[in-house]
Amino acid sequence: MKIWSISNQKGGVGKTTSVVSLGGLLADQGHRVLLVDLDPHGSLTSYFGQDPDGLERSLYHLFFEQRWRNVDYIRDTLKPTSLANVSMLPATTSLATLERQVSGQDGMGLVLARSLAQLWDDYDYALLDTPPILGVLLVNALAACQQLVIPTQTEHLALKGLERMVHTLKMVMKSQKRELPYTIVPTLFDRRTSASLTSLKEMRRTYQGALWDEAIPVDTRLRDASHEGVFPHQLDPNTRGVRAYRHLLAQLCGEKR
Amino acid sequence: MSGNTDVLMGYFDSLLTTLEEDPRKTIVSDLLAGAAAQVPDDDYTPVATDTIALGMRVIPLKPPAKVNGGAINRITALQLLTVVKTIPPSRLKLHILSCCAGVLDV
Numbered sequence: 275m276k277i278w279s280i281s282n283q284k285g286g287v288g289k290t291t292s293v294v295s296l297g298g299l300l301a302d303q304g305h306r307v308l309l310v311d312l313d314p315h316g317s318l319t320s321y322f323g324q325d326p327d328g329l330e331r332s333l334y335h336l337f338f339e340q341r342w343r344n345v346d347y348i349r350d351t352l353k354p355t356s357l358a359n360v361s362m363l364p365a366t367t368s369l370a371t372l373e374r375q376v377s378g379q380d381g382m383g384l385v386l387a388r389s390l391a392q393l394w395d396d397y398d399y400a401l402l403d404t405p406p407i408l409g410v411l412l413v414n415a416l417a418a419c420q421q422l423v424i425p426t427q428t429e430h431l432a433l434k435g436l437e438r439m440v441h442t443l444k445m446v447m448k449s450q451k452r453e454l455p456y457t458i459v460p461t462l463f464d465r466r467t468s469a470s471l472t473s474l475k476e477m478r479r480t481y482q483g484a485l486w487d488e489a490i491p492v493d494t495r496l497r498d499a500s501h502e503g504v505f506p507h508q509l510d511p512n513t514r515g516v517r518a519y520r521h522l523l524a525q526l527c528g529e530k531r
Numbered sequence: 532m533s534g535n536t537d538v539l540m541g542y543f544d545s546l547l548t549t550l551e552e553d554p555r556k557t558i559v560s561d562l563l564a565g566a567a568a569q570v571p572d573d574d575y576t577p578v579a580t581d582t583i584a585l586g587m588r589v590i591p592l593k594p595p596a597k598v599n600g601g602a603i604n605r606i607t608a609l610q611l612l613t614v615v616k617t618i619p620p621s622r623l624k625l626h627i628l629s630c631c632a633g634v635l636d637v
Contacts, residue, residue: 329624383546413546445536449543513607 277400278388278526279419283442284435285406287427288461290317291496291506293403295519296423296526298505301360305398309355310363310386312415313405314370322355323503324364332366335381337376338410342385345392356504362395363389373409382410387418406435408442416446424454424528426477428463428470428489433477440481456484459522463489486525490518537622545620608634 280293290313297307309317313334316326326332331351336342352361376382390400402415416422422443426436436458448453458481464470481505493515499506507516608631615627 378545380545380548380620383543410546417547442539445539446543446547449540449547468610 275394275397275418277392277402277437278417278423279402279404280425281402281404281412281422281439282424282426282428282432282435283406283408283438284432287432288490289313289406290321290403291416292423292425292459292461292490292519293318293499294500295403295496295516297360297401297524298507298521299516299520300399300401300492301357301505302507306361306396307360307399308352308363308390308393308400308412309360310390310402311365312368312369312385312386313365313403314409315405316365316367316413318362318403319353319366321500321503322353322362324353324362325365326365329364329366332364333389334366334368334372336389337382337385338374342389342392347393348389349396351528356508360505369405369411372411376410383413383417386414391420397502407483408438413425413446414443415441417450417456419454419483421526422454424456424458425461425490426458428460428473428477430469430473433473433479433480436477436481444525453471457483457526459485460489462492464492486522488518488521490522491515494510504512509531541621541623541625544622544625548625604634 278296280289281298282289293309297309298484301307301352308319310333314326316324319329319332320324331347333351336348337353341347348363350402351363353364355362372436386402395399400418404412404415426432426437443454458477460474462470463474472487491514491530493513495510495513496506496515499509502509506513506519511517611627612631615624615631618624
C-alpha cells in the first residue's frame with residue numbers, strides 16, 4: 275500500500291478536492307483506493323453522503339480500546355463511495371475531542387499507521403485528508419504516510435500556512451528520524467489575478483525543488499462534482515481541473531518529473 | 532532551538548514514541564514499578580547489629596561509613612525519577628529519564 279497525506283495547516287486550500295480527484299483518478303486506473311477523513315469537520319465524509327454527526331463508527335473509535343488491532347472492526351467501519359474500488363474511512367465530529375482525550379498517552383500519533391498496516395493488502399493506495407490544524411490527527415497522518423502533498427492556494431496568506439506546514443514536517447521528520455518526500459501543489463490558480471501570479475512566483479522562488487511545475491486551476495466543475503457526490507472525472511473527464519490533477523498524478527507516481 | 536520548537540518537539544516525541552519502542556523508558560518504568568529504592572549493601576557499613584548487655588537490641592541503621600559519591604548519585608537519580616514521573620511527556624522528560632538510566636547504569 276502506498277500512503278499519501280494531503281495536508282496544509284491552512285484551510286480552504288483544496289485538500290479534500292485533491293484527495294477526491296487523485297483518489298478517483300487512481301481508481302480509474304484500476305487501483306484499489308482507501309480515502310481517510312481525519313478532519314473533524316468531515317468534509318470528505320459529507321462529500322460521499324455520510325453524516326459526520328450521525329455515524330456510529332469512525333476513525334475516532336480506533337483510538338480507544340486498541341481497536342486499531344482489530345482488522346474486522348476497521349473493515350466494518352469503512353463506507354462505500356460512488357466507485358466500487360474506492361472505500362472511505364469516515365470522520366465523526368467527535369474527532370474534535372480527541373486531542374483532549376488522548377493527551378498524555380504516549381504513542382497516540384501511531385494509531386493510524388497501525389490501522390493502515392492491518393489493511394495493507396486490501397488497498398493499493400491510501401489518501402489521507404487532514405485537518406488544517408497542528409494536532410494529534412495531523413501528526414498521525416504525517417507519521418503514517420510515505421509521501422506528502424501540500425496543496426497551497428495561490429494567494430499571500432496561504433504562503434504563511436505553507437511555511438508552517440514545512441516547519442512542522444521538518445520537526446516530525448526529526449522526531450521520527452526519517453525523510454519524507456513532499457510536493458507543493460499550487461491550487462485555485464487564476465491567471466487573471468495578480469494575487470495568483472505573484473504568489474506563484476514567490477512559491478517558485480522559495481520552494482523551487484519541492485514545487486510542482488504546474489498548478490491546479492480554479493474550476494467550478496470540481497465544485498459541481500462535490501454537489502453530486504461523485505468523483506470529478508465521473509462528472510467530466512476532460513474538465514481543466516481533472517486534466518491538471520491527471521498531470522499531478524503522473525508526477526506523484528514518478529511517471530513525470 | 533527556540534523554546535517554541537522545543538515544546539513542539541516534546542509533543543511530537545511523546546505522540547510518536549511508545550514504551551515498547553523506547554528501551555530507556557521501559558527500563559526506567561520498570562525501575563519505578565519496582566518502587567524499592569534499594570541501594571546496594573556494599574555502599575554502607577553497619578554500625579551495630581549486636582545486642583548489648585541490658586538485652587536491648589540495637590536497630591541497624593546502616594548510615595554510610597564514608598561519603599560515597601556513587602551512592603549519592605544513585606539516590607539522587609532515584610529521587611529525580613519519582614519527581615519526573617509526575618510531569619507530562621516531553622522532550623525534557625525523556626532527557627531526564629535517559630540521564631537517570633545512565634547514572635543507575637541500567
